[in-house]
Amino acid sequence: MSESFVLIPPDFDPAQTLDCGQAFRWEEDKGVWHGVAMGKELSLRREGSQLRLDCSSEDFEKIWKDYFDLSADYSAIRGRIAAMDPILREAVEYAPGIRILRQDPWEAICSFIISQNNNIPRIKGIIKRFCELFGEELPSGAHCFPKAELIAALSPEDLGPIRSGFRAKYIIAAAQMISGDEEFIPSIFSLPIEEARRRLQTIKGIGPKVADCALLYGFHRTDCFPVDVWMKRAMEVLLPGRDPSEFGMDAGMAQQYIFHYSRMHPELFPDKKTERT
DNA sequence: GTCCAGGTTTTTA
């Protein structure tokens, strides 16, 4: 029933973009990527040099073009980043199909609250249970990300089944802030970056790192450069002496290429405590 | 049993 929309994107690889740690609800099955975002469901797959999106042209224009940031010139972005440092060139060439998604702000805030002191497989599991329990069900049986208004009315015990641990109260605090003040999200979009950061951090459970992730993935503030344990190691080993502020408006993009490159090359970080043989 | 995971808050010195 839904049309199939084909586009030819030289700069969009679903595997690289959807599994590079910026979004947690996309899954691959026999080469087909499937997920729910912005209240809509989508499948996408490679067909030769093309990419097929299973959606109406209307939804493509209204939702997915924006979600996948398809109006931006990633060739130019990659060029600028590659010119900054040889290792950045390598990271960019390693996964040139990465794009920074424009995710729903509440979903990004909530997802990265869940990410704290946690690992990616478990983050995905918690978010999956969260959506199945509290998200609106679509005709296919898939679930939307839960509405903030609904979550704001819950207690931490209500979130027990999603096994989010001590993060439950933070999820609810964020939901209450967002649903209780309709100017909160718009203000984050419009405030200068330092103030936006501070405002996000007034929510209990959001510190500097979660705030930067929310700003980058949920508000497309590409001058944000979230630093987690991976990025800390990566900066020390791959870019010693460099400061993220040197990367300017491309910092967030650079961060994503470095993060993915580092995660795919753990052997570069022998000090890593998890390297147990 | 111990350590760690895309950190933050609370407690302690």
Place this chain on the structure above:
DNA sequence: TAAAAACATGGA
């Protein structure tokens, strides 16, 4: 003010 410890959970 700065450094530990605590926080839930589950896989290695």
